[in-house]
Amino acid sequence: MPTTAPAFADVTASDSTLRRFLHGLPGVDAVGLEGRAASLGTRSIKTTAKAYAIDLAISMIDLTTLEGADTPGKVRALAAKAVNPDPTDRTTPTTAAVCVYPDMVATAKEALKGSEVKVASVATAFPAGRAALPVKIADVRDAIAAGADEIDMVIDRGAFLAGDYMKVYEEIRAVKEASGSARLKVIFETGELSTYDNIRRASWLGMIAGADFIKTSTGKVAVNATPANTLLMLQAVRDFKEQTGVQVGVKPAGGIRTSKDAIKFLVLVNETAGEDWLDSHWFRFGASSLLNDLLMQRQKLATGRYSGPDYVTVD
Amino acid sequence: MSDGRLSVFKTYKLYVGGKFPRSESGRVYEVTDPKGKWLANVPLSSRKDARDAVVAARKAFGGWSGATAYNRGQILYRIAEMLEGRKDQFVREVAQSEGLSKSKAADVVDAAIDRWVWYAGWTDKIAQVVGGANPVAGPFFNLSTPEPTGVVTVVAPQESSFLGLVSVVAPVIAAGNTVVVVASERAPLPALSLGEVLATSDLPGGVVNVLSGRTGEIAAPLAAHQDVNGIDLTGADEVLAKELEVAAADNLKRVFRPQAVDFSADPGTHRLTAFLETKTVWHPTGSLGASGSAY
Numbered sequence: 095m096p097t098t099a100p101a102f103a104d105v106t107a108s109d110s111t112l113r114r115f116l117h118g119l120p121g122v123d124a125v126g127l128e129g130r131a132a133s134l135g136t137r138s139i140k141t142t143a144k145a146y147a148i149d150l151a152i153s154m155i156d157l158t159t160l161e162g163a164d165t166p167g168k169v170r171a172l173a174a175k176a177v178n179p180d181p182t183d184r185t186t187p188t189t190a191a192v193c194v195y196p197d198m199v200a201t202a203k204e205a206l207k208g209s210e211v212k213v214a215s216v217a218t219a220f221p222a223g224r225a226a227l228p229v230k231i232a233d234v235r236d237a238i239a240a241g242a243d244e245i246d247m248v249i250d251r252g253a254f255l256a257g258d259y260m261k262v263y264e265e266i267r268a269v270k271e272a273s274g275s276a277r278l279k280v281i282f283e284t285g286e287l288s289t290y291d292n293i294r295r296a297s298w299l300g301m302i303a304g305a306d307f308i309k310t311s312t313g314k315v316a317v318n319a320t321p322a323n324t325l326l327m328l329q330a331v332r333d334f335k336e337q338t339g340v341q342v343g344v345k346p347a348g349g350i351r352t353s354k355d356a357i358k359f360l361v362l363v364n365e366t367a368g369e370d371w372l373d374s375h376w377f378r379f380g381a382s383s384l385l386n387d388l389l390m391q392r393q394k395l396a397t398g399r400y401s402g403p404d405y406v407t408v409d
Numbered sequence: 410m411s412d413g414r415l416s417v418f419k420t421y422k423l424y425v426g427g428k429f430p431r432s433e434s435g436r437v438y439e440v441t442d443p444k445g446k447w448l449a450n451v452p453l454s455s456r457k458d459a460r461d462a463v464v465a466a467r468k469a470f471g472g473w474s475g476a477t478a479y480n481r482g483q484i485l486y487r488i489a490e491m492l493e494g495r496k497d498q499f500v501r502e503v504a505q506s507e508g509l510s511k512s513k514a515a516d517v518v519d520a521a522i523d524r525w526v527w528y529a530g531w532t533d534k535i536a537q538v539v540g541g542a543n544p545v546a547g548p549f550f551n552l553s554t555p556e557p558t559g560v561v562t563v564v565a566p567q568e569s570s571f572l573g574l575v576s577v578v579a580p581v582i583a584a585g586n587t588v589v590v591v592a593s594e595r596a597p598l599p600a601l602s603l604g605e606v607l608a609t610s611d612l613p614g615g616v617v618n619v620l621s622g623r624t625g626e627i628a629a630p631l632a633a634h635q636d637v638n639g640i641d642l643t644g645a646d647e648v649l650a651k652e653l654e655v656a657a658a659d660n661l662k663r664v665f666r667p668q669a670v671d672f673s674a675d676p677g678t679h680r681l682t683a684f685l686e687t688k689t690v691w692h693p694t695g696s697l698g699a700s701g702s703a704y
Contacts, residue, residue, distance in 0.1 A: 399659070400460050402467070402636025 347380025424604025427614015
């Protein structure tokens with residue numbers, strides 16, 4: 095088993111100490127949080143700053159396809175787009191990763207050979223996470239064996255909401271162990287956690303258990319990444335680093351479709367967690383259609399005229 | 410007590426995507442009658458309003474171009490019906506904007522309503538006129554059908570603020586295109602009010618988008634926009650028209666050049682066919698080759 099940060103050895107000693115710690119976290123001022131997220135969303139980012147933000151956002155995308163209808167052809171097309179997002183402009187950065195189901199990892203890996211783009215795989219009975227632990231572990235091992243560089247796991251929301259934090263903690267630890275050197279992103283599915291207090295608790299629980307990234311959502315439910323819940327998670331990783339020196343990444347996923355939205359999230363990152371997180375190693379967007387909008391904005395900045403959907407690939 | 414009510418001023422707004430937003434820029438400008446008397450403040454659109462309007466028009470294109478020609482005709486006729494009910498308002502606005510007498514303005518509004526009826530009748534007939542079966546030297550059916558060009562920017566006439574506007578917008582949407590129209594800069598009130606009529610005529614939001622402001626400022630980004638497929642330059646002066654045509658060449662927009670026009674005359678069909686593309690299909694007739702195989 096990987097070791098827990100020493101600062102938290104006593105916290106994870108038993109079910110009750112863990113609960114006491116998580117419930118002892120300060121409550122979230124929902125109105126204040128949403129107000130803060132909204133006010134940071136009003137920043138005006140123009141010209142060179144905008145160009146920088148767009149390129150940064152492109153480099154942070156986990157280009158994702160998680161459909162029942164995924165074919166090897168579609169995954170290869172996505173991989174080609176990740177490596178070379180805008181064939182008309184080779185200065186465009188590559189995306190951070192391609193995110194697929196475990197059975198498509200080998201295809202993606204093959205298609206991305208020789209590039210810097212990583213392969214992320216969802217695992218642990220994504221998106222519901224309703225399977226026994228051995229099944230989840232097998233799912234992870236499968237993805238790792240196929241060559242996944244990153245694992246996106248879902249927590250057991252049922253256990254979390256029932257208050258069985260130790261079960262969630264043990265599961266994350268087990269998955270972390272099975273992931274080996276692959277970076278582990280822990281998905282909370284914030285839309286199902288009901289309260290901001292729960293999102294804060296889940297963030298700390300995930301980080302204590304050894305998550306390399308905490309991620310908002312699967313993109314499969316009604317409410318996905320919002321500025322407010324991402325801001326909350328950014329506060330958590332900032333505080334965690336202050337306390338332990340360990341830096342954890344954040345990945346909002348689902349529902350971020352426009353450049354404007356993406357830039358708002360980058361403002362949140364800069365103003366909350368700080369510049370250390372303004373890097374694809376520490377912040378990611380789980381998205382697919384976002385990339386097209388970023389490319390169109392990029393073309394607009396380069397040429398001065400508005401681009402259109404005819405000038406980006408349809409995927 | 411004073412004798413009269415306080416007057417209720419109307420806030421003129423843009424019509425974009427079926428909604429009535431103010432300009433994204435928050436700017437307005439003063440509109441006066443030809444003698445310089447203040448009439449209203451109207452939105453001074455920016456290039457971002459133009460961009461939003463193109464997004465709305467593109468979104469509406471699939472539904473509108475896919476609607477049956479018969480259905481489009483019904484909706485255009487509905488617009489005429491709705492205008493008929495609000496005739497007084499339009500007579501007043503046209504009279505003020507263009508400095509016409511009440512009776513002259515009434516004639517103009519009547520003609521504009523009739524123009525909607527004219528194009529309503531044409532929607533399901535134009536395909537027979539400009540399409541058809543072509544004789545070819547081979548065992549094929551060869552069929553040509555007209556299809557809408559796509560998103561079209563219309564620079565509305567500057568002088569004829571209502572009849573002219575209807576005369577340039579109606580044929581473009583009758584053909585199944587969606588429109589971003591730049592209203593007359595000096596007299597935009599009838600165009601902005603027309604948005605209110607369109608919104609209550611079963612015309613899907615985004616099929617017609619009305620922008621008011623400086624013609625040059627709004628038309629330039631629209632002419633250069635890569636997601637606009639055609640541009641009607643009727644309301645652009647010589648210098649601006651040339652500039653816009655050059656910008657429009659970049660993505661090979663279909664361009665309708667300004668020409669002297671009497672809007673009170675019989676409109677004909679040339680504006681209807683200006684933004685139609687011809688699709689030709691070759692289809693085997695059935696008996697193929699020596700084996701006698703057939704589809």
